[in-house]
Amino acid sequence: MVHADDRLLLSGYRVLDLSGPLGFHCVKLLADFGADVVKIETPSGDEARRVPPFKNDSPHPEKSLYFLHLNANKRGITLDVEKPDGRAILFELCRTADVVIETFRPVQCAELGLTYPQLSAHNPGLVVASITPFGQSGPWRDYKATDIAGLALGNLLYLAGEPGEPPLQSPGEIAYGMASTYGAFGIAVALYHRAESGKGQHIDVSMHECAAHIAGYFIPNYGYTGTKPARASRKGEETDLYDPYPTKNGYVRIFIIPVEQWRRLVEWMGRPTSISGPEFEKMAYRRKNPEPVHKAISEFCLRYTKEELYEEGQKRRLSVTPINTVGEFMESPQVKARQTFIEVEHPVIGKYLHFGPVPRFSETPGRIVRAAPLLGEHNQEIYCGELGMSKDDLVALRASGVI
Amino acid sequence: MSKLPLEGIRVLELTTGAAGPTVARVLCEFGAEVIRCETRLRGDGHRGEDPALWNKKPDFMKLQRGKKSFTVNMQTQKGRELVKQLVTKSDVVVENFGLGILEKWGLNYPQLKQINPTCILIRVKGMGCTGPHAADLTYGPNVGNTMGMTYLWNYPGATTATAEPRTQHPDFMGGVTGAFAVVLALLHRKKTGRGQWIDSAQVEIGASLLGPKYLEYSVNQRESRPEGNRSLIAAPYGPYRCKGDDRWCVIAIYTQSEWERFAGILERSGLSREDKFATHFQRIRHREKLDKWVTRWSLERDPYEVMETLQAIDVGAAVVQDVEDQFKRDPQYAARGFLVKLSEPEAGDVVTEGVPVRLSVTPGRVRGTAPLMGEHTREIAREVLGLSDKEIAALDEEQVLY
Numbered sequence: 001m002v003h004a005d006d007r008l009l010l011s012g013y014r015v016l017d018l019s020g021p022l023g024f025h026c027v028k029l030l031a032d033f034g035a036d037v038v039k040i041e042t043p044s045g046d047e048a049r050r051v052p053p054f055k056n057d058s059p060h061p062e063k064s065l066y067f068l069h070l071n072a073n074k075r076g077i078t079l080d081v082e083k084p085d086g087r088a089i090l091f092e093l094c095r096t097a098d099v100v101i102e103t104f105r106p107v108q109c110a111e112l113g114l115t116y117p118q119l120s121a122h123n124p125g126l127v128v129a130s131i132t133p134f135g136q137s138g139p140w141r142d143y144k145a146t147d148i149a150g151l152a153l154g155n156l157l158y159l160a161g162e163p164g165e166p167p168l169q170s171p172g173e174i175a176y177g178m179a180s181t182y183g184a185f186g187i188a189v190a191l192y193h194r195a196e197s198g199k200g201q202h203i204d205v206s207m208h209e210c211a212a213h214i215a216g217y218f219i220p221n222y223g224y225t226g227t228k229p230a231r232a233s234r235k236g237e238e239t240d241l242y243d244p245y246p247t248k249n250g251y252v253r254i255f256i257i258p259v260e261q262w263r264r265l266v267e268w269m270g271r272p273t274s275i276s277g278p279e280f281e282k283m284a285y286r287r288k289n290p291e292p293v294h295k296a297i298s299e300f301c302l303r304y305t306k307e308e309l310y311e312e313g314q315k316r317r318l319s320v321t322p323i324n325t326v327g328e329f330m331e332s333p334q335v336k337a338r339q340t341f342i343e344v345e346h347p348v349i350g351k352y353l354h355f356g357p358v359p360r361f362s363e364t365p366g367r368i369v370r371a372a373p374l375l376g377e378h379n380q381e382i383y384c385g386e387l388g389m390s391k392d393d394l395v396a397l398r399a400s401g402v403i
Numbered sequence: 404m405s406k407l408p409l410e411g412i413r414v415l416e417l418t419t420g421a422a423g424p425t426v427a428r429v430l431c432e433f434g435a436e437v438i439r440c441e442t443r444l445r446g447d448g449h450r451g452e453d454p455a456l457w458n459k460k461p462d463f464m465k466l467q468r469g470k471k472s473f474t475v476n477m478q479t480q481k482g483r484e485l486v487k488q489l490v491t492k493s494d495v496v497v498e499n500f501g502l503g504i505l506e507k508w509g510l511n512y513p514q515l516k517q518i519n520p521t522c523i524l525i526r527v528k529g530m531g532c533t534g535p536h537a538a539d540l541t542y543g544p545n546v547g548n549t550m551g552m553t554y555l556w557n558y559p560g561a562t563t564a565t566a567e568p569r570t571q572h573p574d575f576m577g578g579v580t581g582a583f584a585v586v587l588a589l590l591h592r593k594k595t596g597r598g599q600w601i602d603s604a605q606v607e608i609g610a611s612l613l614g615p616k617y618l619e620y621s622v623n624q625r626e627s628r629p630e631g632n633r634s635l636i637a638a639p640y641g642p643y644r645c646k647g648d649d650r651w652c653v654i655a656i657y658t659q660s661e662w663e664r665f666a667g668i669l670e671r672s673g674l675s676r677e678d679k680f681a682t683h684f685q686r687i688r689h690r691e692k693l694d695k696w697v698t699r700w701s702l703e704r705d706p707y708e709v710m711e712t713l714q715a716i717d718v719g720a721a722v723v724q725d726v727e728d729q730f731k732r733d734p735q736y737a738a739r740g741f742l743v744k745l746s747e748p749e750a751g752d753v754v755t756e757g758v759p760v761r762l763s764v765t766p767g768r769v770r771g772t773a774p775l776m777g778e779h780t781r782e783i784a785r786e787v788l789g790l791s792d793k794e795i796a797a798l799d800e801e802q803v804l805y
């Protein structure tokens with residue numbers, strides 16, 4: 001079995017990953033901090049292997065960069081859990097596992113016979129996390145929903161984009177990301193509890209609820225004041241110093257809250273008379289009179305590059321940030337200095353830069369030990385090496401489509 | 404009520420903004436005692452500048468519910484000493500002030516470790532604790548600018564920067580990820596007896612969700628561009644306009660069988676099926692015409708009708724809800740009791756989001772209202788710091804417990 005290493009947070013914990021994209025970031029968090037993750041794919045391969053982008057735009061199952069990012073540090077096996085032999089093997093694996101993560105809708109889970117009581121029947125210490133679109137209860141529990149549906153129902157889509165134009169989905173699957181993060185937190189709490197009690201439990205995470213949390217303060221504010229914001233124009237009728245301002249080479253954003261910040265900004269701009277009056281020191285006034293503010297700041301910003309404004313603004317203790325492209329972020333001095341990306345080698349992709357484990361622990365840092373598994377890469381290692389099957393067993397399972 | 408899993412863990416919170424408070428809020432919901440240090444010299448960003456409104460801000464309630472408020476003036480030597488004493492009696496310290504503040508107070512990790520070797524310190528920073536931009540002044544909403552998120556969150560071919568998307572995912576993702584990290588560190592401490600510190604950069608936590616975009620740059624040497632609501636693996640896909648003012652419903656069709664069921668519904672309502680939409684490949688090629696075809700159907704219908712009709716045939720659909728819908732028309736939040744009402748002593752009733760992760764044996768819960776400014780100062784001074792009433796009165800007099 002796995003030898004526990006004190007330098008890794010989750011060393012010695014075995015995680016079975018039955019998840020789809022809704023749970024990928026959760027499993028990634030556990031894998032990056034040392035858990036022994038076994039990813040279970042259907043014999044035809046995870047659907048995520050078909051998600052773009054692909055290396056050199058070649059839509060090959062081992063070249064999905066989406067799959068590559070989300071599945072590092074895992075070992076991979078193929079197993080059809082819908083077949084009786086496949087189910088039996090899964091239950092065998094559950095005997096020695098600490099955590100199972102699944103993202104089936106509850107009705108599917110029941111049909112497949114993979115409910116928490118079934119999975120934990122021979123292992124009362126097992127922690128099962130079900131990260132699903134709507135959770136395990138309620139009238140929508142079996143509804144179908146991907147990330148964009150989480151954004152839609154959570155009031156994230158409605159508020160993004162231009163008035164009159166369609167609402168605009170965010171990049172990065174942030175509803176999946178938030179549900180996965182809450183799932184990882186729940187698993188950490190369950191393992192902490194298990195370290196005292198020896199008991200496992202079932203964790204129910206709803207993407208629909210997690211998405212509501214990301215939207216900020218609209219729920220508490222609406223309940224209190226009845227405020228119902230709509231998509232805001234970038235012309236900034238009410239968003240004040242929050243809008244993007246064009247510079248010589250792109251955009252910056254300036255975010256001003258306390259009055260001292262406003263004073264420092266006006267000082268930096270050389271005290272333009274149009275906005276230097278004391279009345280402008282009040283945010284409420286600026287919000288009601290955005291035109292002179294926007295005009296003065298726009299004129300000022302156009303004289304510089306976004307890098308110049310970023311450096312000088314931060315020196316003056318102002319929250320100025322550049323609107324970067326992805327490449328500009330990767331090439332930025334901060335990212336280079338913190339070595340946010342780590343070189344990893346994958347047999348098909350070759351050497352590439354992988355997003356490193358975050359956050360960073362002083363005593364037990366995460367690490368990337370292997371790139372995403374090839375389809376069925378660890379079948380022999382796990383089926384023969386750990387479950388004691390013979391090579392003939394593998395051939396038979398393969399022939400019957402179980403692995 | 405049942406015992407909560409983090410009962411017995413004391414968290415000392417030295418924070419402002421949202422990401423730091425969220426770390427402690429999540430820990431609080433699972434049983435940690437959270438002592439939030441603040442000062443009457445200035446209201447926290449979410450209490451606001453006006454003392455009359457300090458205890459009346461709904462956004463503050465969301466961030467601080469269930470915690471204790473200890474007012475202390477860190478500009479005084481005695482105040483800093485009291486906080487150091489609280490550190491010695493805490494398991495976790497959460498901080499997210501600008502880099503340098505903790506150092507000024509003599510509480511950066513090497514110093515903190517000397518007075519409490521098993522303590523876990525988490526430092527939440529926009530850009531992290533190291534590197535040339537460690538000291539940047541950032542707020543959650545503009546952390547997305549630096550990582551490429553804001554740039555990408557736009558319509559295809561857009562020539563101007565995106566409108567304000569009004570979300571603060573680096574604050575909330577950062578907060579919950581921080582809580583995850585703290586519990587892992589507590590688990591590690593339980594096994595080894597050792598504490599440690601965590602450098603948690605909101606920009607990195609937010610950016611980790613954009614991984615495939617960075618790979619597009621590093622592997623394919625190409626910048627990702629804004630994709631708006633486009634997808635290559637689903638069609639129809641995205642928000643479709645419905646009946647009503649600014650009403651939309653998301654439809655997302657990934658498989659041929661979903662398409663067949665969906666097209667059947669549209670045909671039965673009177674639309675004629677078109678051959679050019681027969682396969683996924685064709686639907687992607689004729690996406691604009693397809694969207695028009697679908698909109699002819701959706702525009703006649705209420706968004707909830709669209710969602711229910713399509714979910715009934717197992718096709719993914721979801722209303723683009725606004726906050727009023729979340730309160731009044733979302734049956735799922737209601738059935739699961741997701742929206743929780745707090746009866747705040749000064750503000751009155753405030754509704755906040757409940758706990759979206761439910762553990763069968765050790766569930767968390769919203770543990771109470773947000774603290775009034777300084778509500779627990781005396782209690783903590785007496786019971787945690789062991790000060791006498793006379794000592795407390797003197798510290799009050801000197802504006803140390805302020």
